[in-house]
């Protein structure tokens with residue numbers, strides 16, 4: 001058993017390790033929310049968005065823009081960068097442009113988005129007590145009495161649409177009918193390409209007056225992005241080019257995701273620091289890859305609903321030691337687990353959907369095979385290490401007792 005003294009000694013060691021370390025000169029520049037002064041390989045998108053928004057400097061409402069592309073392709077960074085430059089220009093010219101950035105994963109209800117819109121016009125609305133329609137009316141009134149052009153960025157817009165539908169978007173894109181002294185222009189950002197296809201055509205056409213697609217970066221571009229950041233983040237003697245190209249190559253394996261590349265570099269540096277090393281090595285990058293993957297898988301599993309966890313637990317049990325199983329066997333085992341803990345099971349069809357979702361999330365692999373006249377089935381195997389799944393499922397008090405087979 002560890003004593004308070006042991007724990008305090010461990011902490012002392014960690015603190016002095018970090019204080020001694022001179023791996024980083026400024027680790028903040030590797031954080032996901034840091035907006036760098038230059039965004040290499042996005043010159044074209046910066047110029048295009050800049051020219052779309054520029055009419056606001058002459059008092060015209062810029063076209064609405066719908067920006068989409070896979071994660072880590074620079075959509076948020078480019079948008080914030082262009083808006084900041086535009087705002088600075090407006091201040092220089094003595095113009096009043098209101099800009100409002102809202103991430104709808106964080107502000108995920110229509111009411112909260114309206115609260116934030118109102119805040120950007122300096123109007124404080126109550127958190128409760130008035131209807132959404134009333135809140136919207138007050139916001140429009142405040143904006144119109146202030147006047148000017150408002151540029152609203154709705155980032156991760158898919159979260160709002162999935163939760164609340166597209167009513168607010170529709171109203172915002174039609175707000176011109178209700179405003180006399182002001183205009184609203186919207187930039188919607190998403191990485192959910194399917195959402196774009198499924199969107200109501202009337203909203204898609206008004207929101208996407210102009211559409212911009214951000215392509216993934218290739219490994220060479222990622223390397224270039226990393227080099228420039230690494231120069232600001234690391235002590236020059238603590239990192240070499242082979243570490244940076246490894247991070248770029250690993251991040252480009254799925255799709256060129258700059259966030260993943262930067263995370264790898266930052267976590268590799270942190271591991272080197274924790275280990276008391278004076279340089280970041282390729283070995284630290286591989287360790288970082290494992291650590292990030294563990295965190296990702298752990299988080300996905302932890303936030304899954306109970307029945308998805310039970311399905312995953314069934315797959316884990318039936319494929320122990322690297323085996324394979326089928327949808328039918330998973331369903332039978334899953335039902336036995338439900339009766340063990342005294343809850344009602346969901347239908348086989350739903351279990352089949354859950355298997356599809358686990359496959360999409362990269363937790364399992366499910367290949368459809370034909371069994372001739374017996375129809376089709378899926379051959380299922382685990383796609384992530386068993387120990388991460390066991391450790392995460394054990395954290396759920398409902399499931400803990402079911403995991404005592406070993």
Ligand SMILES: Nc1ncnc2c1ncn2[C@@H]1O[C@H](COP(=O)(O)OP(=O)(O)OP(=O)(O)O)[C@@H](O)[C@H]1O
Pocket residue numbers: 031032033034035036038039040041042069070071072073074075076077078190191225258259262
């Ligand atoms: N061209 C670039 N140069 C420098 N850094 C970049 C570049 N593109 C992206 N980044 C950095 O990569 C990280 C992710 O970028 P960003 O948040 O803009 O991606 P995104 O496309 O909005 O992703 P998501 O859809 O997941 O929100 C940020 O830290 C950003 O600063």
